[in-house]
Amino acid sequence: MPKRTAPFSRFEWQIAWRYLRARRAEGGVSTMTWISLIGITLAVAALIITLAVRTGFRDEFVDTILGANAHVEVYAQSRITANGGLDRTISNYEVWADRILTVPGVVRAAPLVKGQVMANRGQYNAGVEVFGIAYEDILTIPRIVEPESSAGALSDFERGVAIGSGVAAELNVGIGDKIKIISPNGVKTAFGTSPRVNAYEVTYIFTAGRWDIDRTRVYLPIAEAQSFFNREGLADEIEVMVKDPEGIDELLLPIMEAVEDPSGVWTWRDRSGAFLRALDMEDNVMFIILSVLVLIASMNITSGLIMLVKNKGRDIGILRTMGLTEGSILRVFFLCGSLTGIVGTIAGVILGCLFALNIDTVFAVVNYFSGGGVWDPSIRGIYHLPAKLEFWDVASAVGLSLTLSFVVTLFPARKAARMNPVEALRYE
Incomplete structure (x- = not known):
């Protein structure tokens, strides 16, 4: 064997x-x-x-989604105005922001005024989305404070606008140049509503790392944005950021309960989940x-x-x-x-x-x-x-x-x- x-x-x-x-x-x-x-x-x-x-x-x-966008957007429920339109603005936005900040896991709650307008400089035009935000709040946005590249100083934000590098390229502008922001919803007169046009100095240009953000995003001081969009004393939403964006679903109910008023939420998963x-x-x-x-x-x-x-x-x-x-x-x-x-x-x-x-x-x-x-x-x-x-x-x-x-x-x-x-x- x-x-x-x-x-x-x-x-x-x-x-x-x-x-x-x-x-x-x-x-x-x-x-x-x-x-x-x-x-x-x-x-x-x-x-x-x-x-x-x-x-x-x-x-x-x-x-890039989480570094320059809200993890949760909190907005008021729609209500019918006196002229029959729908309104979702927030009047007591500072109270909402303070309440949301008390929720464990929330690191930032910033009131925003948002609007889609046209930006112009000379013969160049670009469709942009304006974010009206307070200076202390913009300092908490990671991809804006620490972008892939930047020009100018964010500390000068309150005397001008901060724009994405794609917007700057589209309008052919640099630091110190002025751009016009044009909104069709301007001053109401006896002959109808005339477009509102304001000029702002470009004080900061950022590259957040996402093409759609750099190509469309414009930041404006919140007080100036409220005046420009006829939102005096109002905000469109509260931009919320949390410690754990992956676990955002567990915080939605506490956030809505903290607000106390009727509200709705829209998360980063809703925006990019598909x-x-x-x-x-x-x-x-x-x-x-x-x-x-x-x-x-x-x-x-x-x-x-x-x-x-x-x-x-x-x-x-x-x-x-x-x-x-x-x-x-x-x-x-x-x-x-x-x-x-x-x-x-x-x-x-x-x-x-x-x-x-x-x-x-x-x-x-x-x-x-x-x-x-x-x-x-x-x-x-x-x-x-x-x-x-x-x-x-x-x-x-x-x-x-x-x-x-x-x-x-x-x-x-x-x-x-x-x-x-x-x-x-x-x-x-």
Whole structure:
């Protein structure tokens, strides 16, 4: 009876290593090994790069949303005015803001006056959204106080306006220039309502990192905005920011109860939830597709092992007659396949991580050779392609690759172990 040996003994590793280094003249095994190795490397790298870009894009997108917009917008319920119109303005907005600030988890409550108007300078025009806000409140908006880039001084905000870099480019203005803000709802006269036009000095230009914000956002001191939009003593809403935006749903009821007056809320999830859900669905689909690529690359290991088993049938017969058990033969060929998977996975991790860490350089090269315009911020919202490596993303790619590599190796290795040594040596 053949003597049993310890699993993965030294001689099993030696035999597996010798087979992996087989020359092309011995059946093309070396070529198939390289094909399998390169395939797994590229598949794992592609999976890691995709997961890193997915994570980076979502984090950047959410951060730009939360860094320059309210986490919750609180507004009064609509009421019918004397002339039959609807009104949602807040008269006691300072009281509302103070009450909301008492809710645990709320870090900021700022009254706002909002309106969509036209900005003009000379022959240039742009549709913009004006946010009337107090100076002390604008200092609490992260993407405005610490933007990606800026010009001018935010400390001069109360004597002018702060505008996005996209608005500045559209109007061709810089610091110290004046722009006109034009509203169709102006002064009411006997001949109807005449447009209201005011000129303001540009004191601060910011790049918040989101194209739609930089392209449309204009900040105006709240007192000036109340006067311009005929909102004397009124606010349109209370802009609320919280410690944990992801857990915003738990704070909605306490915020509405703190206000005491009839009110409604609109969260950042309501504003961008559909897009984020679409991102999640796309992420899952991309993971499945790239997992199939890893599986296809792993199947090359099976092809190589089948060829190896066929070419080494005589060796298997001799080894069996020398006393090697079925388990030893299985482990030898399992090592041949799994080592290819392990080395390919390690190489894929290194390549994928290097690509993700240097994605700005890679993207700049691609953009250069394509003539520019590869990344359109007006479509994607942000200005560059971000990538963020997460441990669990890399671990999932490694786990998937190794699992598939080990599984597909078992079948040809099992076939080699069950080969009859008499049949293998009959025609030798």
